[in-house]
Amino acid sequence: MKLNRRTFIGASAAAAASLHAPTVLAEGHGKPRVVVIGGGAGGATAARYLAKDSQGQLDVTLVEPSRTYVSCFFSNLYLGGFKDIEDISHTYGTLAAKYGINVVHDWAVDVDRESKVVTLAGGARLPYDKLILSPGIDFVEDAVDGWSIASQNAMPHAYKGGSQTELLKAQVMAMPEGGTFAMVAPPNPYRCPPGPYERVSMVAHVLKTTNPTAKIIVADPKEKFSKQALFEEGWGKHYSGMIDWIGADFGGGVVSVDPSAMTLTIDGEETKVDVCNVIPAMKAGRIAELAGVTDGNWAPVNAADMSTKADDDVYVLGDASRQGDMPKSGFSANAQAKVCANAVRGALTGSKVFPAKFSNTCWSLIAKDDGVKVGATYEATEEKIAKVDGFISATGEDRALRKTTYEESEGWYAGMTTDMFG
Incomplete structure (x- = not known):
């Protein structure tokens, strides 16, 4: 039932x-x-x-x-x-x-x-x-440079079920045409190892229909992640060209955010984003x-x-x-x-x-x-x-x-x- x-x-x-x-x-x-x-x-x-x-x-x-x-x-x-x-x-x-x-x-x-x-x-x-x-x-305070719990409405974590989950969905649905969704993935250990990457998949699923020219950036402090081969195969099959995963080898661990300016900086390169899902340590x-x-x-x-x-x-x-x-x-x-x-x-x-x-x-x-x-x-x-x-x-x-x-x-x-x- x-x-x-x-x-x-x-x-x-x-x-x-x-x-x-x-x-x-x-x-x-x-x-x-x-x-x-x-x-x-x-x-x-x-x-x-x-x-x-x-x-x-x-x-x-x-x-x-x-x-x-x-x-x-x-x-x-x-x-x-x-x-x-x-x-x-x-x-x-x-x-x-x-x-x-x-x-x-x-x-x-x-x-x-x-x-x-x-x-x-x-x-x-x-x-x-x-x-x-x-x-x-x-969450570990100051785990992501520029982000704190006080920033969770501007850049939600949505890693506790409830209002944060609803807020993140509302932000995704309000993205401008061709906009950018960013995620800062957490370091190990953390709740639900495949969770961030399923989330990327689900956001991509929505955007493919509602906003097909949108882009997704994932800044990840890890060199590899749970079910990586399966997710990457699926992303290539269902969401080709939409998702850019940046791991530790390419600066994914050197990240800062500015919630007031809605920017994400990866290894010194600043990007303006429309939605930023920060999942801290x-x-x-x-x-x-x-x-x-x-x-x-x-x-x-x-x-x-x-x-x-x-x-x-x-x-x-x-x-x-x-x-x-x-x-x-x-x-x-x-x-x-x-x-x-x-x-x-x-x-x-x-x-x-x-x-x-x-x-x-x-x-x-x-x-x-x-x-x-x-x-x-x-x-x-x-x-x-x-x-x-x-x-x-x-x-x-x-x-x-x-x-x-x-x-x-x-x-x-x-x-x-x-x-x-x-």
Whole structure:
């Protein structure tokens, strides 16, 4: 079944009474308490599995400031015109109504690990026995010369789903005839390695119809990128002459921008642009840093259960973690959340804990019915989450296979969001 925001409206209304922040719970509270911060692919999945599988034995609170979750994965398909914003928007009502999760829409602003208390912006304090952090990403300030968070309306990053995604699409649709779309790609590691290049494909798909003389420039600090051969083959086939990728060897890492003048400078050469999508270097979401569990950028974790190296009672999932070989992706976060939830439930209730196993697949759409994928399976070792084996689409595949790959991604999205939100 295709899921979208409308699917959850009825459940959200029924659960409205559960969406208010609690006061501090009494010392004699009987159930073990798990607080989950971040309602994305990692956090929502972990909260749901903890509540569902514990069958009422755990008190689960999910802290997420947004009442509507707009997925970053599949947001490029919205930019390309293959999805509406409602198709990638979801609410939290079912988690509250069906699974009994206390969903709190507020910002977590502090973690006292000694007292085991999370403080929210609204003043509420949430005690916990186990804390799961899944805050996604934040950006490294000054990672791109001339750009800051204050510039995100002029030069959007659109690497967090929601208003930034809608803004970037509006800017693309308003480009003048023959205009220039520019992207500053991020350095490794970052959320969704193929994401910037799928985005280039989707922007090109739109421009090919609405603005066929437009140009796309990609300034990239990397010498190579995920699925490069597949994207370059697709760009040549579908968007010949439109996309100019400038890698590190040609100055793609020596970049500055001027948001007020709308210029991009690559290795000393300034270009006037009409839209500039700046995707800066990334780090773990702010609350992980405030909790004191990061190395300055990412949170090192133990592969067997996603607990942090700094604190056995604090776990970090998904993009914010430094875990080993898995890419930062929604699929990865979902897989890690299930392992983590199983371990946390076992620690708090004595239930069986299964050996950690992980998998990931990243799909990308290059043009209509031209889907490609890359993926792998992983296992937990003493040192890290380690890759066991992998696969990737081949260049030269026929149209039927590429269409099947895209349809497979559609099925995954429906299943993934059901796994997150119920």
